[in-house]
Amino acid sequence: MSTASQVATELTQPGTRGPSAELHLPEVPNPGEVAPKDAREISRIFFVRLAELEEGTRDHQYVRNTLIELNLALVKYAAGRFRNRAEQMEDIVQVGTIGLIKAIDRFELSREVEFATFAVPYIVGEIKRFFRDTSWAVHVPRRLQELRIDLAKATDDLSQRLDRSPTTAELAEHLGIDQQEVIEGVVASNGYTAGSIDMPMEDSSDHTATPLSDRLGAPDADLEIAENVQALKPLIEELDDRDRRILRMRFGEELTQSQIGAELGVSQMHVSRLLTRITTRLREGLLVAE
Template sequence: MPTRPARTSTKRPAHRDAPDTAEAFRTLAALPPGPQHDTVRERIVEDWLPMADRLAGRFRNRGENTEDLRQVAALGLVKAVDRYDPERGSAFESYAVPTITGEIKRHFRDHMWTLHVPRRVQDLRNRVRVAGLELAQTTPGRRPTVGEIAGHACLSEEEARVGLEALESFSALSLDAVASGGSDGFSLGDVLGGVDPALDAVVDREAVKPRLAALPERDREILYLRFFGDMTQSRIAERFGISQMHVSRLISRCCRRIREQVLEGVA
């Protein structure tokens, strides 16, 4: 009688850092709060710490200290141990992995961004980053386009652009940092503009413009020649055939009237 070939198990092998703590969890669930409960809990956490360290390693090289990531992962592990219910029948690893990963992602979201960025934008950044890494393997020699990233991540091109901009906004540079391509001593702070003193003049000019337009034509021309043509009062007097004293009085009267009208408008 022919022998039937042995069936190959399709069950995924457990990670080497996934200990069998099913009995310990059942014991923990049956114990009341106290020293014995805490001892069993601490032993379970210690057994699963290698898995937490492995998950923390997935997030290395993202701007956070490795030891800090391990501590965040350990915190997520403790939360998973405290919340896990063995009576539901699911394996602890399937519950702990998303709990620990979520704790690490929350740490990046809440503590690693220099500026507050909406959660939606953070999510777009992550999706665009993953899509870019995956597409880089299929488009060697060039960077994937915005359209390719949007299609791969199931986003619109506008959303992809927002995510790409957020990739460059995770952290801020110091104003003392040396500018890219700059010479020695040339920092980002050196390229910042200062307050333009002409801005106040713009406001003043816009305020007096309608008042100047309402003046008689001769008065407008006299003011223009004096303040914009840099012409002396004596030359203006000769041009209009009047005395220099008359020109002085006209200029003073026009300036006083415009000033009063502007102040009335502000009040």
């Protein structure tokens, strides 16, 4: 007997008490240990009951909390995609649980989709938002990440005490570290956020604000074409005379396939197959060269 069937029958057993019995729901002593397949079946029953209960009541809270515990496996599954991140897995799971709670509060059985399908995007989205808001724009050693926090606290403390911004020497003395470490920490702090190249920058000469992107050079549009032409030359030389003639007529003289077929005494379909074979060979040669 599956767990879902087992817990469902407990409603009919004499002496059953507790919130589940009062709400006419299956008794789930350890929701986190329920198998995923059974959790889906039980969750559907609890969602039906949740929709009938008034939000904020003790019964509503019980059903909602049970749904959270039943579906924590979804959070752990989604969090596993981010196991290579520097953050602790426990922190990622906690953030993902927030996404799970949002999904439970917004899910409706009338959507006619599985709750897992509905919830995973919420969970993953919450985790990605966490990384976006807390992750560094560039990778720096953890020692410098922690030093940035210490420097921020020390700067606030000394600024209030001195009524001015502290010097490097004062920060070093306050934290008990070398001035060089303070400088490293300040430089590393610049990597916490990255500025947009579309951010307006004021030009001191005429006090006009133009985006940084307008001042950056752009790749030459013809450069890639020139590189491809040079890379194609030795590949074309490896072709036989007929293949080179077909390429010249099609791309140099810009003849149609029918005109090329008439010139060679073959059908238009045969010319099409020849062109496909030739261009595929050249394309593969370019990819190998790259």
